[in-house]
Amino acid sequence: MPDPLPLSALAHLLFCRRRAALVHVENAWAESVATAEGRVLHHKVDSDPRLERRGDVLVARMLPLRSERLGLFGVADSVEFHRDEAGARLPGVAGRWRPFPVEYKRGKLRREAGYLVQLCAQGMCLEEMLGVDVPAGALFFGTNRRRLAVNLDQDLRAHVQAAAEDLHGLIRSESTPAAEYERAKCAACSMKSLCLPGCSTGGAPVAAYLRRMLECEEDA
Numbered sequence: 001m002p003d004p005l006p007l008s009a010l011a012h013l014l015f016c017r018r019r020a021a022l023v024h025v026e027n028a029w030a031e032s033v034a035t036a037e038g039r040v041l042h043h044k045v046d047s048d049p050r051l052e053r054r055g056d057v058l059v060a061r062m063l064p065l066r067s068e069r070l071g072l073f074g075v076a077d078s079v080e081f082h083r084d085e086a087g088a089r090l091p092g093v094a095g096r097w098r099p100f101p102v103e104y105k106r107g108k109l110r111r112e113a114g115y116l117v118q119l120c121a122q123g124m125c126l127e128e129m130l131g132v133d134v135p136a137g138a139l140f141f142g143t144n145r146r147r148l149a150v151n152l153d154q155d156l157r158a159h160v161q162a163a164a165e166d167l168h169g170l171i172r173s174e175s176t177p178a179a180e181y182e183r184a185k186c187a188a189c190s191m192k193s194l195c196l197p198g199c200s201t202g203g204a205p206v207a208a209y210l211r212r213m214l215e216c217e218e219d220a
Ligand code: SF4
Pocket: 015, 016, 017, 018, 019, 022, 179, 180, 181, 182, 185, 186, 187, 189, 190, 191, 192, 195, 196, 197
């Protein structure tokens, strides 16, 4: 693998390949209400103490992550360490512990493929760093404070590997894919004012192009 890329780039890619290229090839970025709220939620996580003990569970905040195999690095919002005789030894702490990544998301509980892959990538980083299996993790949703348990199974791991390879290929290519307009997705994307997804007709009739432009205006 070439130089490691941030886990956040993987999240962009899973949402939209063009978005990943706009941010990581063209160095463009635009904030939206959603990204600002996400930052506030993560800041709340950031401002908590870095390590706390809750009975038989240790909670580490803002834990740096890295995987040579995936070529990714980043920071985990929160990693719980559960007592487990087959777990990893941690510096300065007695016993053995099994990591369990918990990723914070804005909005209400939902099962989005991109979120699952992002969480699984964190689990794979922890496995490589600590030399123990990480079979599960969870997504925590800020709006209704609900938690979704996620099994980091083989299908998810294969998806992470493929997405990481795709991301490295995209950045290496130094090219930005054309926009593939999807109304709901593009309406929710903070990059739409830079991307202008409705501006390519893609060979479509002019009427369809104009309809898309009107939709963009309504969604802006
Ligand atoms: S506006 Fe749509 S096509 Fe453009 S980057 Fe965002 S999701 Fe991708």
